[in-house]
Amino acid sequence: MKTANIALFENNEDFLHELKSCIEAQDGLSVCAATSNGNTAIELLKQIKPDVAIVDLVLSGKDGISVLKYIKQNNIPCLPIAIGSYLEDKIINSAIENGAVYYLVKPVDAETVVDRIKDLSTDRTIDYRVGEKLRDKRKVNSIDEKISNIFVTIGIPPHIKGFTYLREGIKMTVEDQSVINRVTKELYPKIAEKYQTTASKVERAIRHSIEVAWNKGRTDAISSIFGAKVYIGNERPTNSEFIALVADKLLLESLE
Numbered sequence: 001m002k003t004a005n006i007a008l009f010e011n012n013e014d015f016l017h018e019l020k021s022c023i024e025a026q027d028g029l030s031v032c033a034a035t036s037n038g039n040t041a042i043e044l045l046k047q048i049k050p051d052v053a054i055v056d057l058v059l060s061g062k063d064g065i066s067v068l069k070y071i072k073q074n075n076i077p078c079l080p081i082a083i084g085s086y087l088e089d090k091i092i093n094s095a096i097e098n099g100a101v102y103y104l105v106k107p108v109d110a111e112t113v114v115d116r117i118k119d120l121s122t123d124r125t126i127d128y129r130v131g132e133k134l135r136d137k138r139k140v141n142s143i144d145e146k147i148s149n150i151f152v153t154i155g156i157p158p159h160i161k162g163f164t165y166l167r168e169g170i171k172m173t174v175e176d177q178s179v180i181n182r183v184t185k186e187l188y189p190k191i192a193e194k195y196q197t198t199a200s201k202v203e204r205a206i207r208h209s210i211e212v213a214w215n216k217g218r219t220d221a222i223s224s225i226f227g228a229k230v231y232i233g234n235e236r237p238t239n240s241e242f243i244a245l246v247a248d249k250l251l252l253e254s255l256e
Helices: 013-024 038-047 064-073 089-097 110-122 137-154 161-175 177-194 199-215 219-226 239-255
Strands: 004-009 029-035 052-056 079-084 102-105
Touching (some): 004 013, 004 038, 013 110, 029 038, 038 064, 052 064, 052 110, 064 079, 079 089, 079 110, 102 110, 137 161, 137 199, 137 239, 219 239
Parallel strands (some): 052 079
């Protein structure tokens, strides 16, 4: 197995060393750069092309959002995972809008960060060959970004578990539309297996995330996303309805 290169841009020196040790203890993962300074991070990104970049939002020099913007604006072919102690929607949304595939809330343990890196490889966004990406990497990353932007627009916060579970369910439905008819028997169990939890917890977390969005009352944003006022007042979609709506939107956009 060849190595996937991980760049670490983390403000806390102790956690930086812990992350480095944890990542390098894994087969197929290697740390190719590490710094706590945002300016240095950008200079490193000019020289190296990591597969994944772990970006703390609080860095000395330029902050983590600036690093995420640099990665996005310069089309650097790596997947950023943002981490930070912020729970404000505005800051988390900014990280997602600037390309972060995941947002992990501190305190977070190093093993969880490694698990999210492995999730990206499971999604076939990393090919374990040095310097090479799978042909469909950009497509997968684009779908992740599109889904995340939809969630952010309607008010599903990235730091709750349902955000990740919902995104996974929508991607599964885009790949196989018939799975929406097997939500309880197949979709929830597959998500649960991937994230080492139970199908019932996946169902509850997804339902909670939809409730959070609808309780924020962003009806105009919801209508603009789905093209019609399909849900009014306290009415909200079921889990399967919401997954199907977003999957249909993505599939239609892919045909344009």
